[in-house]
Amino acid sequence: xxxxxxxxxxxxxxxxxxxxxxxxxxxxxxxxxxxxxxxxxxxxxxxxxxxxxxxxxxxxxxxxxxxxxxxxxxxxxxxxxxxxxxxxxxxxxxxxxxxxxxxxxxxxxxxxxxxxxxxxxxxxxxxxxxxxxxxxxxxxxxxxxxxxxxxxxxxxxxxxxxxxxxxxxxxxxxxxxxxxxxxxxxxxxxxxxxxxxxxxxxxxxxxxxxxxxxxxxxxxxxxxxxxxxxxxxxxxxxxxxxxxxxxxxxxxx
Amino acid sequence: xxxxxxxxxxxxxxxxxxxxxxxxxxxxxxxxxxxxxxxxxxxxxxxxxxxxxxxxxxxxxxxxxxxxxxxxxxxxxxxxxxxxxxxxxxxxxxxxxxxxxxxxxxxxxxxxxxxxxxxxxxxxxxxxxxxxxxxxxxxxxxxxxxxxxxxxxxxxxxxxxxxxxxxxxxxxxxxxxxxxxxxxxxxxxxxxxxxxxxxxxxxxxxxxxxxxxxxxxxxxxxxxxx
Numbered sequence: 001x002x003x004x005x006x007x008x009x010x011x012x013x014x015x016x017x018x019x020x021x022x023x024x025x026x027x028x029x030x031x032x033x034x035x036x037x038x039x040x041x042x043x044x045x046x047x048x049x050x051x052x053x054x055x056x057x058x059x060x061x062x063x064x065x066x067x068x069x070x071x072x073x074x075x076x077x078x079x080x081x082x083x084x085x086x087x088x089x090x091x092x093x094x095x096x097x098x099x100x101x102x103x104x105x106x107x108x109x110x111x112x113x114x115x116x117x118x119x120x121x122x123x124x125x126x127x128x129x130x131x132x133x134x135x136x137x138x139x140x141x142x143x144x145x146x147x148x149x150x151x152x153x154x155x156x157x158x159x160x161x162x163x164x165x166x167x168x169x170x171x172x173x174x175x176x177x178x179x180x181x182x183x184x185x186x187x188x189x190x191x192x193x194x195x196x197x198x199x200x201x202x203x204x205x206x207x208x209x210x211x212x213x214x215x216x217x218x219x220x221x222x223x224x225x226x227x228x229x230x231x232x233x234x235x236x237x238x239x240x241x242x243x244x245x246x247x248x249x250x251x252x253x
Numbered sequence: 254x255x256x257x258x259x260x261x262x263x264x265x266x267x268x269x270x271x272x273x274x275x276x277x278x279x280x281x282x283x284x285x286x287x288x289x290x291x292x293x294x295x296x297x298x299x300x301x302x303x304x305x306x307x308x309x310x311x312x313x314x315x316x317x318x319x320x321x322x323x324x325x326x327x328x329x330x331x332x333x334x335x336x337x338x339x340x341x342x343x344x345x346x347x348x349x350x351x352x353x354x355x356x357x358x359x360x361x362x363x364x365x366x367x368x369x370x371x372x373x374x375x376x377x378x379x380x381x382x383x384x385x386x387x388x389x390x391x392x393x394x395x396x397x398x399x400x401x402x403x404x405x406x407x408x409x410x411x412x413x414x415x416x417x418x419x420x421x422x423x424x425x426x427x428x429x430x431x432x433x434x435x436x437x438x439x440x441x442x443x444x445x446x447x448x449x450x451x452x453x454x455x456x457x458x459x460x461x462x463x464x465x466x467x468x469x470x471x472x473x474x475x476x477x478x479x
Contacts, residue, residue: 250259
């Protein structure tokens with residue numbers, strides 16, 4: 001694999017006494033979509049949330065080991081978590097626009113991070129973000145309408161626009177299409193494929209077909225362990241590990 | 254399959270496709286045997302019967318194709334499951350082509366019925382037929398048992414069938430030069446041998462499919478690169 005943008009070494013996560021992730025070594029390449037798959041409770045979402053330190057919000061949660069983004073140790077005490085989360089954006093399972101207008105949903109992050117020097121620059125960046133998220137043509141004439149007046153698929157693309165407005169390096173996605181219909185899912189999947197040219201994307205999905213369609217690399221987690229990682233085309237056609245094969249084929253291991 | 258699928262209907266549907274392949278294979282072997290017997294002792298009924306069973310074989314191919322298509326569309330299988338669902342389409346297609354060769358052999362038996370046979374060349378044709386029937390029977394067993402070693406043994410036998418075809422061709426051409434008035438008979442014999450040689454190729458294709466189902470390795474593309 002080429003140079004990794006995100007590198008986990010011996011990464012373990014504990015919730016109180018319970019260990020949720022066991023010594024994960026995983027390299028995530030830049031400008032690729034990496035899918036994290038595995039049954040519920042396998043640790044894939046815990047790993048995803050470790051990448052932008054979302055787990056810090058859980059008091060009993062503890063991280064051990066090393067997790068570097070662009071060679072920077074993100075669990076270093078000197079790291080500014082707010083700045084980290086601007087660099088590592090996240091899109092959630094359920095679209096969660098702010099109770100504000102479509103424009104303000106995207107402008108909010110730009111304002112709090114001081115990323116627009118003037119009103120016109122702010123408007124330009126909002127437009128660019130909405131265009132990058134493939135939403136501009138659908139909302140350009142109603143930017144002052146509430147974000148939650150949009151359809152589910154549009155709301156999710158609004159959340160993606162909000163995420164990319166602050167120009168992160170990494171986008172984490174936690175089942176971003178699970179609440180969407182097949183058409184909205186296809187639009188978001190197409191968007192993800194376009195976004196990877198500029199961003200490093202890590203996605204958790206329960207849909208094997210979605211992981212196979214949109215990712216270039218796939219990592220299979222089971223009971224807190226990383227069982228297998230490889231090129232998606234290999235993992236879904238001829239996985240090395242029997243546990244992976246049993247899972248993707250829907251067979252009881 | 255060691256582990257059963259969570260959706261039990263999946264295993265049931267796949268099992269029906271697999272048993273369909275075995276039934277189709279058995280029918281095609283009996284077609285080959287009857288067509289070869291007709292060369293020795295032609296009876297018009299045999300040819301008519303074979304044409305009838307060829308329709309049944311074509312119907313079995315369509316049935317397997319439809320079942321596999323439905324399984325893939327509805328269950329979206331992955332990895333080994335996907336290969337097990339896809340391969341029957343290729344295997345059934347090869348079996349259907351073997352059935353066509355059996356039908357052609359029976360038709361040629363009708364044309365050769367009034368002509369003086371060449372016992373030595375006919376013996377070679379019979380030998381080729383016996384070999385490909387045994388190879389076909391074994392490849393069905395290899396498919397049923399997911400036995401890649403047996404599939405490899407079958408592939409290794411094909412050059413012998415190819416050589417017998419070349420021998421028949423050379424002998425028949427020499428015979429035509431000596432007795433041009435019997436050219437038509439010998440051309441039929443050449444085409445018969447060629448037909449059984451093609452049957453051998455179809456059996457090899459099935460043996461490659463068996464290998465690919467089990468290992469995921471595509472021998473056909475590997476062979477074409479080498």
